[in-house]
Amino acid sequence: MIVKPKIRGFICITSHPDGCAANVQEQIDYVKSQPKVENGPKSVLVIGSSAGYGLASRIVPAFSSGANTLGLFFEKPGTEKRTGSAGWYNTAAFEKAATEEGLFAKSLNGDAFSHDLKKQAIDIIQKEMGKIDLVVYSLASPRRTDPDTGETYSSVLKTTGGDYTNKTLNTDKGEVSEVTIGAATEEEIENTIKVMGGEDWELWMNALADADVLADGVKTVAYSYIGPELTWPIYTDGTIGQAKKDLEKSCSKLNDKLSALNGEAYVSVNKALVTQASSAIPVVPLYISILYKEMKAKGLHEGCIEQIQRLFSDRLYSGDPQLDDASRIRIDDWEMRDDIQAAVAESWKKISNENFTDLADFQGYQDEFLRLFGFGIDGVDYEAETDPETAPASLA
Numbered sequence: 387m388i389v390k391p392k393i394r395g396f397i398c399i400t401s402h403p404d405g406c407a408a409n410v411q412e413q414i415d416y417v418k419s420q421p422k423v424e425n426g427p428k429s430v431l432v433i434g435s436s437a438g439y440g441l442a443s444r445i446v447p448a449f450s451s452g453a454n455t456l457g458l459f460f461e462k463p464g465t466e467k468r469t470g471s472a473g474w475y476n477t478a479a480f481e482k483a484a485t486e487e488g489l490f491a492k493s494l495n496g497d498a499f500s501h502d503l504k505k506q507a508i509d510i511i512q513k514e515m516g517k518i519d520l521v522v523y524s525l526a527s528p529r530r531t532d533p534d535t536g537e538t539y540s541s542v543l544k545t546t547g548g549d550y551t552n553k554t555l556n557t558d559k560g561e562v563s564e565v566t567i568g569a570a571t572e573e574e575i576e577n578t579i580k581v582m583g584g585e586d587w588e589l590w591m592n593a594l595a596d597a598d599v600l601a602d603g604v605k606t607v608a609y610s611y612i613g614p615e616l617t618w619p620i621y622t623d624g625t626i627g628q629a630k631k632d633l634e635k636s637c638s639k640l641n642d643k644l645s646a647l648n649g650e651a652y653v654s655v656n657k658a659l660v661t662q663a664s665s666a667i668p669v670v671p672l673y674i675s676i677l678y679k680e681m682k683a684k685g686l687h688e689g690c691i692e693q694i695q696r697l698f699s700d701r702l703y704s705g706d707p708q709l710d711d712a713s714r715i716r717i718d719d720w721e722m723r724d725d726i727q728a729a730v731a732e733s734w735k736k737i738s739n740e741n742f743t744d745l746a747d748f749q750g751y752q753d754e755f756l757r758l759f760g761f762g763i764d765g766v767d768y769e770a771e772t773d774p775e776t777a778p779a780s781l782a
């Protein structure tokens with residue numbers, strides 16, 4: 387099959403198996419070019435491992451400290467006639483590369499919120515991995531079915547105050563316009579917390595602890611975002627921000643629970659980056675495009691893999707995680723630098739449909755968006771046949 391991008395709104399409904407493989411290989415090459423993470427983890431569970439921050443969190447321990455990994459995700463396999471989702475092909479490439487290095491790499495495709503997937507994961511850990519010394523929780527999902535009640539909750543991206551109007555970027559049409567985001571109801575706030583808050587992270591850690599598969603000194607980390615004041619109404623003070631506050635509460639409970647194992651739980655606040663999850667948030671893609679321009683100009687730009695390499699080498703395994711006053715790891719430190727944020731705020735005031743290609747790195751945004759699906763990657767022949775039935779070896 388010859389595969390071309392087909393973009394619908396903020397997703398691309400095709401993905402390129404060889405392009406995804408090349409993207410994963412670039413990340414592996416980056417990690418190998420960096421100094422090894424001293425005392426890095428050896429046996430890692432990544433929940434949400436097929437794309438974005440979770441994929442990078444699987445690549446770094448595998449190729450920096452030789453970790454065996456179990457990765458969990460919710461992706462669509464390809465068929466003879468239709469391509470699968472990018473995360474499916476990313477995982478195929480990851481497993482191949484890890485196995486070639488003699489590393490254990492298995493994956494489970496299913497609903498991480500369910501009891502069943504937790505049972506399956508624990509079974510593999512018990513039979514094939516021994517104890518886990520790092521659990522990365524990197525899910526981004528629009529809905530969650532409560533595993534006990536069977537009720538399904540949907541998250542919303544709304545404010546928790548009144549209406550909020552600001553500039554936004556229609557990434558499909560390449561237009562800057564205004565968007566008004568309405569306030570969430572109490573129920574919508576609660577539902578968003580149910581989906582993206584810490585409950586499921588706690589359920590995972592409790593299930594793993596009860597099954598006695600956590601190693602002494604285990605670490606666990608989940609990801610959050612804060613960003614500048616201009617996005618607070620939609621992010622930090624919005625529904626998703628309430629869920630992230632809940633994640634922090636869970637982190638504190640997990641620290642109490644894990645102390646019996648000399649374990650540690652962290653919330654890491656990461657940089658705003660183009661991923662499938664972030665491209666769905668209003669206002670944020672315009673902010674990201676301006677941010678990229680400023681960070682690239684100052685040589686500070688990082689992608690998921692650079693962020694996670696720094697998280698492991700300079701924070702999680704450095705002996706000093708450099709927590710902020712709310713006990714969070716901050717690898718959004720370069721994004722939040724005063725000079726970067728002052729420059730972004732200045733451009734934000736001026737940006738319009740007429741000047742946004744000058745004030746923002748929209749080309750960079752679009753290129754990175756396409757790369758998520760394996761398109762626009764050097765060295766890949768997009769006119770050549772590729773196999774849509776490419777699959778992770780452990781799931782083939």
Ligand code: NAD
Pocket residue numbers: 433434435436437438439440458459460461473496497498499524525526527528609610611655656657658659660661662663664
């Ligand atoms: P992503 O969309 O790239 O990846 C999400 C992952 O979750 C994928 O592996 C997907 O398969 C998996 N997933 C979704 N629903 C699932 C389910 N029901 N069962 C199993 N797996 C499921 O997302 P991302 O942007 O890397 O986000 C990961 C985390 O990082 C989120 O908590 C997000 O809030 C946080 N974060 C993102 C950014 C950003 O700018 N992208 C910044 C800071 C923090």
